[in-house]
Amino acid sequence: MRVAAAVLLSVALVSQPADLRSTVTTWTDAHRQAVLDELIALLSIPNVARDKPNIRRNAEHIRGMLARRGFTAEILETTGNPLVYGSLVVPGATRTVLYYCHYDGQPVDPPRWRQPDPFTPVMRGEGADARIYARSSSDDKAPIVALLTALDAMKSAHLSPSSNVKVIFEGEEEAGSVSLVPAIARYRDRLKADLMIILDGPGHSSGRPTVAFGARGIATVNVTVYGPKTGVHSGNYGNWIPNPAMRLAQLLASMKSDDGRVTIAGYYDAVPPLSAEDRAMLDGVPEDTDRMLKTFGVAEPEKAFPKLQYALQYPTLNVRGLVSAYVGAGARTIIPDRATAALDLRLVKETAADLLLAKLRAHIEKQGYHLVDADPDDATRAKFSRIAGIEIDSPPTEAFRTPASDPQARAVVAAITRTFGQPPVQLRTLGGTVPITPFIKAMGFPALIVPTVNFDNNQHEENENLRLTTFFDSISVIAALLRM
Amino acid sequence: MRVAAAVLLSVALVSQPADLRSTVTTWTDAHRQAVLDELIALLSIPNVARDKPNIRRNAEHIRGMLARRGFTAEILETTGNPLVYGSLVVPGATRTVLYYCHYDGQPVDPPRWRQPDPFTPVMRGEGADARIYARSSSDDKAPIVALLTALDAMKSAHLSPSSNVKVIFEGEEEAGSVSLVPAIARYRDRLKADLMIILDGPGHSSGRPTVAFGARGIATVNVTVYGPKTGVHSGNYGNWIPNPAMRLAQLLASMKSDDGRVTIAGYYDAVPPLSAEDRAMLDGVPEDTDRMLKTFGVAEPEKAFPKLQYALQYPTLNVRGLVSAYVGAGARTIIPDRATAALDLRLVKETAADLLLAKLRAHIEKQGYHLVDADPDDATRAKFSRIAGIEIDSPPTEAFRTPASDPQARAVVAAITRTFGQPPVQLRTLGGTVPITPFIKAMGFPALIVPTVNFDNNQHEENENLRLTTFFDSISVIAALLRM
Numbered sequence: 010m011r012v013a014a015a016v017l018l019s020v021a022l023v024s025q026p027a028d029l030r031s032t033v034t035t036w037t038d039a040h041r042q043a044v045l046d047e048l049i050a051l052l053s054i055p056n057v058a059r060d061k062p063n064i065r066r067n068a069e070h071i072r073g074m075l076a077r078r079g080f081t082a083e084i085l086e087t088t089g090n091p092l093v094y095g096s097l098v099v100p101g102a103t104r105t106v107l108y109y110c111h112y113d114g115q116p117v118d119p120p121r122w123r124q125p126d127p128f129t130p131v132m133r134g135e136g137a138d139a140r141i142y143a144r145s146s147s148d149d150k151a152p153i154v155a156l157l158t159a160l161d162a163m164k165s166a167h168l169s170p171s172s173n174v175k176v177i178f179e180g181e182e183e184a185g186s187v188s189l190v191p192a193i194a195r196y197r198d199r200l201k202a203d204l205m206i207i208l209d210g211p212g213h214s215s216g217r218p219t220v221a222f223g224a225r226g227i228a229t230v231n232v233t234v235y236g237p238k239t240g241v242h243s244g245n246y247g248n249w250i251p252n253p254a255m256r257l258a259q260l261l262a263s264m265k266s267d268d269g270r271v272t273i274a275g276y277y278d279a280v281p282p283l284s285a286e287d288r289a290m291l292d293g294v295p296e297d298t299d300r301m302l303k304t305f306g307v308a309e310p311e312k313a314f315p316k317l318q319y320a321l322q323y324p325t326l327n328v329r330g331l332v333s334a335y336v337g338a339g340a341r342t343i344i345p346d347r348a349t350a351a352l353d354l355r356l357v358k359e360t361a362a363d364l365l366l367a368k369l370r371a372h373i374e375k376q377g378y379h380l381v382d383a384d385p386d387d388a389t390r391a392k393f394s395r396i397a398g399i400e401i402d403s404p405p406t407e408a409f410r411t412p413a414s415d416p417q418a419r420a421v422v423a424a425i426t427r428t429f430g431q432p433p434v435q436l437r438t439l440g441g442t443v444p445i446t447p448f449i450k451a452m453g454f455p456a457l458i459v460p461t462v463n464f465d466n467n468q469h470e471e472n473e474n475l476r477l478t479t480f481f482d483s484i485s486v487i488a489a490l491l492r493m
Numbered sequence: 494m495r496v497a498a499a500v501l502l503s504v505a506l507v508s509q510p511a512d513l514r515s516t517v518t519t520w521t522d523a524h525r526q527a528v529l530d531e532l533i534a535l536l537s538i539p540n541v542a543r544d545k546p547n548i549r550r551n552a553e554h555i556r557g558m559l560a561r562r563g564f565t566a567e568i569l570e571t572t573g574n575p576l577v578y579g580s581l582v583v584p585g586a587t588r589t590v591l592y593y594c595h596y597d598g599q600p601v602d603p604p605r606w607r608q609p610d611p612f613t614p615v616m617r618g619e620g621a622d623a624r625i626y627a628r629s630s631s632d633d634k635a636p637i638v639a640l641l642t643a644l645d646a647m648k649s650a651h652l653s654p655s656s657n658v659k660v661i662f663e664g665e666e667e668a669g670s671v672s673l674v675p676a677i678a679r680y681r682d683r684l685k686a687d688l689m690i691i692l693d694g695p696g697h698s699s700g701r702p703t704v705a706f707g708a709r710g711i712a713t714v715n716v717t718v719y720g721p722k723t724g725v726h727s728g729n730y731g732n733w734i735p736n737p738a739m740r741l742a743q744l745l746a747s748m749k750s751d752d753g754r755v756t757i758a759g760y761y762d763a764v765p766p767l768s769a770e771d772r773a774m775l776d777g778v779p780e781d782t783d784r785m786l787k788t789f790g791v792a793e794p795e796k797a798f799p800k801l802q803y804a805l806q807y808p809t810l811n812v813r814g815l816v817s818a819y820v821g822a823g824a825r826t827i828i829p830d831r832a833t834a835a836l837d838l839r840l841v842k843e844t845a846a847d848l849l850l851a852k853l854r855a856h857i858e859k860q861g862y863h864l865v866d867a868d869p870d871d872a873t874r875a876k877f878s879r880i881a882g883i884e885i886d887s888p889p890t891e892a893f894r895t896p897a898s899d900p901q902a903r904a905v906v907a908a909i910t911r912t913f914g915q916p917p918v919q920l921r922t923l924g925g926t927v928p929i930t931p932f933i934k935a936m937g938f939p940a941l942i943v944p945t946v947n948f949d950n951n952q953h954e955e956n957e958n959l960r961l962t963t964f965f966d967s968i969s970v971i972a973a974l975l976r977m
Contacts, residue, residue: 305734329727
């Protein structure tokens with residue numbers, strides 16, 4: 010099977026398409042039901058990461074899908090759920106691209122869905138807005154089927170990929186991708202590539218093909234200001250015993266200006282000025298600011314950065330939660346014993362977690378606080394009038410960002426531009442964080458994210474769906490990548 | 494019975510004691526067990542305000558105790574639990590003093606007590622620290638028995654009270670005293686007096702007799718800063734969508750200086766400077782600052798006011814609770830939709846709740862916020878970039894404070910000084926709030942609080958107790974009041 014495929018592919022490589030997109034759509038129009046049937050079959054296998062027997066069924070099923078396309082297809086065992094690996098060697102190709110998807114999905118709460126079973130797909134909606142509703146319809150099984158369908162359509166026109174194709178499909182992304190980096194030690198040779206393309210996440214709301222060159226990282230940290238050992242009566246001691254909730258408020262207020270700029274010394278220092286090319290890329294992203302603000306019910310964004318895309322190029326200091334004693338039912342007239350702010354710091358490539366966390370610590374100390382790692386003892390309480398604790402909530406994930414000038418990145422953008430007649434929406438970085446980042450950094454290859462599904466897919470929620478128009482468009486996007 | 498008592502009392506009035514305190518203690522030493530038996534019998538009747546049959550039993554029992562001492566004793570029906578009223582007319586007396594106690598107690602959670610039943614009193618401890626453990630042993634049945642025992646002891650020495658004695662014992666103080674002010678319309682004549690003395694609360698920790706001339710009031714208010722309609726992804730929108738938790742922190746920080754002084758314009762304006770007499774009184778309160786700070790585990794008090802007693806003379810702005818999204822389990826990387834601070838404002842006589850709440854509102858508006866009374870609608874969200882809500886949590890209780898120069902107040906202090914050989918600890922105001930304040934204000938008479946039980950009585954908690962040495966001392970304190 011492998012030999013036959015290699016022969017076919019070497020023949021196909023010589024052919025160049027007049028119009029790749031029409032080649033693909035002509036084929037998918039003719040095979041629409043077969044494509045959907047393959048997608049539905051895959052969506053029908055439950056895929057919550059902890060459901061080991063079904064995870065195994067997914068892996069075997071996908072391995073079969075790969076093998077039918079001539080891939081060398083393997084199940085790679087890990088310390089957790091298995092990886093599905095495939096390799097398609099293209100004679101004469103000088104580039105190897107590793108495509109990443111994940112075949113597991115978020116847990117489901119069936120009563121909250123409009124259909125009896127999230128793993129029995131349902132079709133709803135008419136015409137251009139027809140959608141398949143099922144868990145993982147968008148996140149992240151659709152790209153697996155789109156990738157293989159792109160190969161099928163190309164094959165029908167005797168078009169082979171222009172690069173060696175490797176795929177790695179993960180089975181526990183929604184459970185934190187904990188076995189992925191450890192798997193490198195065992196499978197590094199198989200995973201080696203010149204470029205990694207991550208097929209995951211929703212595309213830009215404009216519906217245009219989208220390429221993201223990176224993603225911000227994240228560090229989460231809890232800052233606690235300590236008050237009296239136990240809550241004390243706010244009447245008997247109000248105006249005298251310091252209030253930790255007020256002091257936390259003052260501490261947080263010292264960290265950001267009124268316009269939203271972080272005022273911790275040197276917080277942005279490591280971030281180089283944006284180049285003219287960077288700015289051109291940011292300005293090129295279609296942003297409907299008014300619509301976004303209306304959706305969120307906010308009259309005005311923060312003013313520290315001129316536009317959303319600019320805001321995403323810098324690290325954040327976000328208060329994601331606050332707690333001190335009680336509000337509402339259970340409220341008591343006390344000076345609380347402590348107050349805690351849960352912060353998340355989004356990182357950019359130049360601001361590693363350690364760098365920003367050190368600046369945060371230094372800032373808190375500069376405000377007069379003695380820092381502790383655990384609740385202070387009596388001696389510490391007697392010695393320091395301001396005591397704060399910093400607790401790293403979970404291990405940070407660093408940012409990654411592939412330069413737009415990277416030859417592989419340029420090739421991706423050029424391929425999509427060629428196929429669609431206009432450049433993709435190019436995001437210098439996603440604002441959020443992807444759990445694949447540690448893998449990218451460990452492998453050391455350039456990586457791009459090509460999100461292909463509809464932005465309104467209800468990802469991670471009930472009634473997750475895949476808009477079919479967007480899905481069929483994505484097959485051409487992936488064909489463009491395969492032919493770059 | 495009433496005639497006989499009046500005859501006896503008119504005879505007794507002419508006699509003046511060489512040493513009232515030794516008269517009382519000689520008698521109580523001789524009748525110690527009988528006194529304790531009467532206390533134990535009263536403590537054995539369950540007295541949670543919602544337990545109507547037992548509340549009625551308490552009222553009837555206390556009415557009998559009063560009648561046995563020659564009081565005109567009545568049960569006054571109210572819209573809630575009954576009041577027990579008593580009057581003892583002293584021929585020739587020109588002053589009428591109304592003594593207030595409450596016979597209901599806090600709810601109980603028996604498994605948390607060291608004894609099988611909080612209403613089956615238990616004696617524990619040796620010598621000077623022997624205590625009776627039972628619900629309401631200190632709060633507030635002890636003063637009822639102490640008052641009547643003082644009359645018994647005085648009677649044995651042919652000493653009558655020097656003023657007409659009225660008593661009003663309430664049966665739902667721990668449930669908010671909601672029927673007390675409404676009862677005035679029906680019983681105003683009975684309740685009229687030249688002075689009200691509230692026998693409730695713990696005495697000063699020094700163990701010395703204590704007189705408080707007032708109590709601070711309270712207003713509780715929730716301040717909410719609104720963010721996006723629902724929490725939004727802190728990666729996708731961090732640095733761009735304003736964060737309500739940070740804005741709440743900035744807003745709170747604008748309300749207080751680093752040293753704890755309220756910086757809301759004019760917050761203290763209505764409070765007149767302390768006079769030399771005021772300062773002398775505040776300085777005269779024994780304060781063991783070091784011990785208090787050690788107990789609370791705080792190295793240093795706030796610096797806005799030099800000492801605790803000074804701090805209590807001013808209104809507060811206390812953050813009693815904070816909440817925004819989640820901290821710890823359940824924390825999500827979002828920009829929260831709202832953040833709320835629960836505040837309590839302790840009031841002094843010169844700063845009515847309305848005055849301070851108006852200043853708070855004005856301050857928030859001055860920080861650029863549009864104030865709403867309910868969650869903002871889309872039009873409001875679109876119009877105002879900063880939106881905050883203020884919600885009054887429960888009706889405010891105003892402060893009261895009887896001037897130390899009031900003749901009745903002077904007489905109380907003089908009487909205790911005469912009996913104990915030194916002045917009582919004199920508190921210009923309690924820091925906390927007493928629910929009796931609206932009644933005092935409605936009746937318009939001067940009022941003093943004479944707290945008589947041990948400061949460490951575990952009031953409102955499990956294992957409430959009464960230190961017997963303190964209890965027997967309190968009988969002399971009350972005798973001094975009766976003979977003032």
